[in-house]
Amino acid sequence: MDTDKAEQLKAELQQWYGQAEELIRQIPPNQLYAAVGIVLLTLSLSLHVFNRIMSNTVVLTGLRGSGKTTLFYQLRDGSSHLGTVTSMEPNDSTFVLHFETSKKGKIKPVHIVDVPGHSRLRSKLDEFLLQATGVVFVVDALEFLPNSHAASE
Numbered sequence: 001m002d003t004d005k006a007e008q009l010k011a012e013l014q015q016w017y018g019q020a021e022e023l024i025r026q027i028p029p030n031q032l033y034a035a036v037g038i039v040l041l042t043l044s045l046s047l048h049v050f051n052r053i054m055s056n057t058v059v060l061t062g063l064r065g066s067g068k069t070t071l072f073y074q075l076r077d078g079s080s081h082l083g084t085v086t087s088m089e090p091n092d093s094t095f096v097l098h099f100e101t102s103k104k105g106k107i108k109p110v111h112i113v114d115v116p117g118h119s120r121l122r123s124k125l126d127e128f129l130l131q132a133t134g135v136v137f138v139v140d141a142l143e144f145l146p147n148s149h150a151a152s153e
Contacts, residue, residue: 055133056094057111061125062138064117071138072114074098090115090124 024032060068072091073079078098091114100107113132115125129135 055111055131056108057113057128057132058134058136059125059128059132060112060114060136060138062117063140066117066138066140068114068117068138071136072112075112088116090128092128 027035060072062068069091070080072093075097076093076095092111094109094111096107096109113128115128
């Protein structure tokens with residue numbers, strides 16, 4: 001009985017395949033190539049957007065001296081650095097956030113990028129923003145009002 005159903009299904013599939021092949025042969029080649037190109041372009045753009053959505057990169061940015069690098073180390077290993085930590089290169093690392101290390105269950109690592117706040121290094125920020133899922137703009141509460149114009153840029 002199952003073989004009868006399988007044979008019937010096979011016959012239907014062969015019939016559909018024949019009909020599809022006949023329809024494709026009726027389409028002019030230029031239209032067929034254009035349709036295939038559009039499908040491939042749509043698929044590649046969808047994959048690009050999907051990969052961007054699935055990204056786990058968070059960019060820390062802000063003015064110089066606002067505490068980006070201190071926040072980076074606090075998230076990474078829980079250490080608190082006193083004073084100013086000057087960075088001229090981005091800190092770029094993937095790790096489990098320090099406060100999640102004691103949790104049980106599935107914990108995903110996060111890719112954190114600390115981009116220096118110096119205006120000459122703004123091009124580095126642009127590089128990382130393309131792959132970012134989120135951006136944290138760090139502001140020093142004591143220095144915000146005097147530097148509000150620079151922060152708005």
